[in-house]
Structures are given as structure tokens and as C-alpha cells.
Amino acid sequence: MTLRFGEPGPEFTPHYPPERARGRGRAWYRGDCHLHTVHSDGRRLPEEVAAGARAASLDFIVSTDHNTSSSHAVWGPLAGPDLLIVTGEEVTTRNGHWLALGLEPGRFVDWRYRSRDEEYPRFVRQVHRSGGLVVPAHPYCPYVACQWKFGYEQADAVEVWNGPWTYDDESAVDTWDSGLAVALRGGNGNSSRSWLPAMGNSDAHSDPQVIGLPHNVVLAEDLTRDAVLDGLRAGRSWLAESATVELDLTATGNGRQAGIGEELSVPADAPVDVRLTVSGVPGGTVRLITDEGQMHQESLPAGGSGTAVWRTTASLAAYVRAEVRHPRADGTPGRGNSMGGELPWGPMAALTNPIVLRTEDR
16 A cells, blocks of 8 residues: 555634533533544544434534544534534543543543553543543443443443443443442431432434434533533433433422432421423333332323322432333333343333432421
């Protein structure tokens, strides 16, 4: 093979995306934080990814090509008042992949290390200095070098749902849920370690992979880079398979109310009413889950909309979170607290971060 220099092409001028789009003030914003283009192993052009995000009714996306920042400089013209584009990277180490979300445009994060090399903390600090997030991606992915082996102590969130729902996502959710109880032990507001929020992203590379399946619905002060990252960091978010799914989860007790990612402090035995409203999941199954496991299950009608109400106390539940599942392959809702040779529930349609319940003295 012989290579020769050709005629010089036009000088490249970087156009980084703005850090703000036209938002609605404090509101829920939808976004996919794990996407690939031809700048790494994807087959979509950046303009195709931006078009796909708009078609999925997303408000923001994060560019996360593998081990490169080269796409950062082309997103500027593809962003707009209706779509915030945040720069990032998927860091594909030999002991797992992680998302660096909210990198400074043009910033590269190195990937050439294993857990035993003790290099990971240095790059975590690099991302945190820029105000970005560190998110282990698809931690139970069975591919070579994909399974996560760095621990979660320095992570800001974890990707528990990656693309269409599969067995590795079930494992990721189970591990994340177990960590909630550990992080929130004590229940008196003096926990020494904060809980780890969950995220869901499409990891879409090319057709027929669907951009926005799943995505995050984030409560942010506005549609800006910093506000979206703050909402994700705080766990003020829930996960949806598409923009057709709507959800609201609240806990009310002792004259106070809290929503997803928030804390409700009440006397230990004061009644707490948990209310979940869902639409867009025909025949779905609602599950309310605490540190003791699934405590309430209810089926949605064929129209896909419904409200479930369940009562507990802070002495009985350290947190409460919700899942909305599709029917199983045989059309039945399944039973989340049963055992058997097959999964007792269907694919995920929506999943929330928890509402934390704290006890206080009367």
C-alpha cells in the first residue's frame, strides 16, 4: 500500500455545541446519554443521530463515541433551540466501559488501563474537575472486557438499562437495588454515603437500534448542560422506553410530599401514601418496591393508563421506587415476588429512582 499526499482540503473549523437550549424552566426533560456515530464504531452520521433524537421527542443527547473526542467539534450546527447536545465519551477499558458525561469540548479521557493498574481514579478526578459525571455502562454486558470491575464508590450514577430489555439489565437493576439499601441504612438522615442514581440509555450505533430506547426523564432547572447533569447526579429522574410513556411518583405524609430523587422526613409510624400515575403502557404491570422487595403490584387496563396508591411508613420502608413492566410473552402480568424457572415479569417500560423515606422524632 502506497500513500501519497493529495491536494489540501479546506481548513477544519470546530463548531462545538452551545451549553443551553430553549427550555421550559424547571421541568422534566427527556434525553439519551449514550450514543455512537461514525466517529467510533457507529454507522450513523452525527446529523442522523440528531435527527433520530428529534424524531424520538428528546430534549437532549450526550455524544459518547468510544475513546475519542473527535465528534465534539461537529455538533454545533446540529444542536438548536429544540435540542441540547452535550459532549462526552465512552471510555472502553479492559475491565468495563464507563460514560464520561459533560466533558469539556475536545477533552479526551484515556482508556488504556485495567482495574489492577489503579489509573481509573485519576481519570474520574479529571471528569469531576470539569463538572462531568462518571457512569459505569452496561455493567453486566457479556462481551469481552465489558463487565464492570472498578466498583461503584466513585461513580455518579450507573446505567442499569441499556437498549432493548435483556437478562443483563435484570442483573444490573438487582445489583443497583441492593446497593440502595446499603447506602440508606440507618434511616435517620445521617447516612454517611449517598445512594447511586440509575440511568437508562439506548447505546444506539446504527439501524435498527432505536435512539431513545430507553432514555432518561430528568427534572432540571432548565435545559442547560449544568442543569441536566445536576438532575442526573441528584437522581431526580426516571427511565422510559419511549416518549409515549408518562409517569409520576410521589410520597405524601405528615403534611409533606416528595417526588422522585427526593427525601420525605416523617415520624417513624406516620402513614405515608405512595401514589404512582402511569400512561402509555397497555396492559402493563405496576410494581412498587422497597428495601424489603416488591410490596405492591397492580395491572394497568388495556388503555395503558392508571393510578396505584399504596400506604406504608418510614419505619417499614427506607425507600420506595416504581417499575412498570410489559406483559410477559404469554400475555400474563406475572408475579414479582414468586420463584420459578423463568423471569416472573415482562420487559421494562419505565423505572424510577427512589423516593427516600427518613424517620424523625415526633
